[in-house]
Amino acid sequence: QAQLMESGGGSVQAGGSLRLSCVASITWYSSNCMAWFRQADGKGREGLAVIRTGTGATDYADSVKGRFTISQDNTRNTMYLQMNSLKPEDTAMYYCAAVTGCSMFTDLQRLQPITYAYWGRGTQVTVGS
Numbered sequence: 001q002a003q004l005m006e007s008g009g010g011s012v013q014a015g016g017s018l019r020l021s022c023v024a025s026i027t028w029y030s031s032n033c034m035a036w037f038r039q040a041d042g043k044g045r046e047g048l049a050v051i052r053t054g055t056g057a058t059d060y061a062d063s064v065k066g067r068f069t070i071s072q073d074n075t076r077n078t079m080y081l082q083m084n085s086l087k088p089e090d091t092a093m094y095y096c097a098a099v100t101g102c103s104m105f106t107d108l109q110r111l112q113p114i115t116y117a118y119w120g121r122g123t124q125v126t127v128g129s
Contacts, residue, residue: 002026002118004096009123012086016127020081022096022120033102033110034079036070038092038125045095047111049081052102059107086127093122 008020020036035050049060049070058070069082079096097116099105109115 002098004098004118004120006094006096006120006123009094009125011126011128013128014087016086017082017084018086018125020083020094020096020123020125022079022081024077024079024096024098024118026077026098026118031100031102033099033105033115034070034072035097035110035116036068036079036081037095037097037113038090039095039122040089040092043092045113046092047113048094050110051079054102059110061111083125086125088127088129090125091127092125094125095122096120 003025004022006022012018032053033050034053036048037045039045047061048064049068051058051070051072067085071080098118099116105115
């Protein structure tokens with residue numbers, strides 16, 4: 001059973017930065033997709049960014065494009081989310097997720113939670129105004 005574990009969440013003032021990490025205990029196949037999602041209180045889970053582990057290709061939701069950067073360290077089976085210029089509306093629980101067979105999915109599907117088979121438990125990010 002694959003396991004994912006997030007870390008790096010915390011409290012920060014608006015305009016600040018945080019870097020989230022996700023360590024994956026799965027075989028880091030070149031065909032994997034790894035992604036970051038978030039869920040604010042009372043809202044659905046929102047796809048933020050996805051990376052294809054084989055090519056390093058990335059895609060972002062419009063809400064975070066230009067502020068968040070997804071990256072990976074294949075040698076450590078670790079994915080990162082660098083979050084800059086944080087806003088109070090970025091406050092949420094942040095999750096990492098993984099799925100194999102990335103090429104089977106469209107760009108839209110890769111940012112949808114139903115696509116992903118493996119999930120971490122989340123790390124809380126709180127942004128004060």
